[in-house]
Amino acid sequence: MTVSLATPKHTFTERAAAGNLNDAQILNSNNVAGSELPSESDIVVAGGGIHGLIYSIHLAKSKPGKLNVSLIEKNNKPGYKIGESTLPLFSLWCKMHGLTGEYLLRLFGLKDGLCFYFLDRENQGQYTDFCSNGTPGLFLSGFQIERPISELLFTLLAQRSGVNVYHGKQVDFRASKVEGGLTKNKIEIAKGKTDGKPAATIDSSLFVDATGRFRQLASKNAPIKRFEGWNYDAFWGYFSCPKDESKIPLRFYEGLHTNHLCFPEGWAWIIRLPSWEGSPIPNLMDMISYLLDLAEAEVPGDQVPSSEELAEMFNLKFQWTTSIGFAVRNDVKYPEDMSKYGTREAERKFNYFVEKYDLIKQFMTNFELIENLYGPGTTWFIRKSLTYQSPVVSGPGWLAIGDACGFTNPLHSPGITAAMSTSTYAAELTHQALEAAKSANDSDSAELSIRKTFAPYDDFTQRLYPALNQMNAFNYVCFRDPRLGAQVSCLWQFFAGIGIPGWQLIRQDYNLNFDTYVPHSINWAWGAQVPEYDAVARKTLELIAPIPLDESVPYATVREVIDFSNRVKKEAVDSNRFNFRWDGLLRYYDICLNYSEEKTFKDKFARQCSHCASWLVLRPDWRKCYTCGKERTEEEAAVVWNPPLAVGEVKALVRASDAKPAARQAKERVVEVTVIPTLPNEVCV
16 A cells, blocks of 8 residues: 655754754744743653653643643753663554654664573683564564654654653752642743743642652652662763674674673673764754654555665764673772773773673674764763662652662663653553542642552552562672573563563553553563562572672582572463463573573564665565665565464464463473583583
8 A cells, every 4th residue: 555655844954044043942942832931830840851751742642631741851952861772662652652663663773682692701702692582573663772863753742742842941959849739839940051041930730850860859858779789880882883793703693682791790782773863953853753744644664765765855864883881790890900991981891891701802893983973072981880769759749750760770671661661650640640639629638639649659669679670680690600591580581571471462462552551561570570580589699699709600509590490480381371482482492481402493573684784674564674775575574483373463473372282281290301411611502
């Protein structure tokens, strides 16, 4: 079916040129209420990052026209942030708003699952691996996102949804008065730095802290909480993106995954990422508005211009990059003199681990450092003590969301997706809270009803971050021995996180709506709150965490952990509560989740473009490359189901997940034998 394409417009480019508007002014000109701040707004959100925007969009679109939302962002435009890898719940939320792969893969990179390489510190060059597919692109695409472009996209979507987003405006937290009840908050906005507009006051009923790790409001209500044990430091940079991945010295390596190089001290991420950095904001606004128009018209994927074509149409800069960084324990002992590794702390620590592990050193020969990609002084980045929690996330007249509630670690990509549970849950409760308050007899009663409504949210956030923190500690101790990552921590992460009883996305046909999204989101938490997962995590931490980091984990301890994990796994598999098509999802595992190093096949959902090497979703209706526009053959676009499966709908995957073939029935009464094929100093490659 051919659909008439919307005519590309250059509205914002022309408007900015005609009025000599800066970035903040052109962005603010797109608000429904105009660029002037209101004197009153039901909700004021401080922070125009991804969670402030998701909260505002979810609030506005779940009950259109019910509440006025004003989002205040101090920066003139969406700026650089780390946090680039997303998971299916992010894609499903986008899908709810009509933003599917046909349109988003012109802006973002494809993400198809996660792959892990567990390096042997004592036997350099040897490793094990674990890989899981993402969701089938036939039904749902995954994304690697550059934060400035994603936040610009959500800014324009928010404005289309009736949210007023004000850039270049800064909340004066000290002067603002935040109280309980309705319209009792007085949010002070400082004098504009770029437009010279005078200071202003906005009366509101709820003030939302979306200031991320700065916790501007949450910090005034309770000091930050750190968890017992080690914390984590991260350091990273941006590198070139090799088209030829055959030279990378890791088996089964594919750039479409979020790839992880894991070792006892921590891990490194490798994310293949498109960048639009250096493009003018008005031009980007025109391109994104065009894509939003195409999405509203439901234009088929092959009729949507490619990324390179869009860049030419709207005079933009476009290139592929690779985000590479380390997230390591903060109890690592570095050499006293690190000068040989570079001039800055981030550079030195990055290169220290590159030099320490032979495989990482070989790996990095395929990448070249990009200096100052995001402006002067942005070659190297560092962030320390990543993990924290806000003990208090709501109070009279205010609420915290996203990273203002807490953060743990980028491992397994939970940052955006797990924190979305706070943003979307808070948005839906906001409607309930203010509706109940409006029926109250007086101010005190109104505040009491608001507090009662947000009580489940407070409880949820207090449970979420300790669970995610234990999840990370569990994974990190399993990095201590290559067999544990492949056979214990990664297995349980996907077993519980994807097969989570009662909340499997596959059983929702990879479709969620405003009635089902939040229940799935708040019950997911990467499976970290599933009782069986919790039992294995606690046992593993009990056995391994006390062992000094610079020592090897004894063979007997490795065996005890794997034995315990297998016993719990067998009981869980036999319960039929975690049914999934595991043999197609995971390499090395059959449908009963028995581990075999000989089982190297799994489903294939993507293939590289033969012209530009971009990774493409396998879909018979998507024949053109969404990066370069070149057409591929029908065979090149076909999904490979392995084991074979005739799939025309998601229900076929559900039936395959619930099937009990003879092989499975025969194994139901067999206790799995622990797979430890070699001694600790002979890890199988």
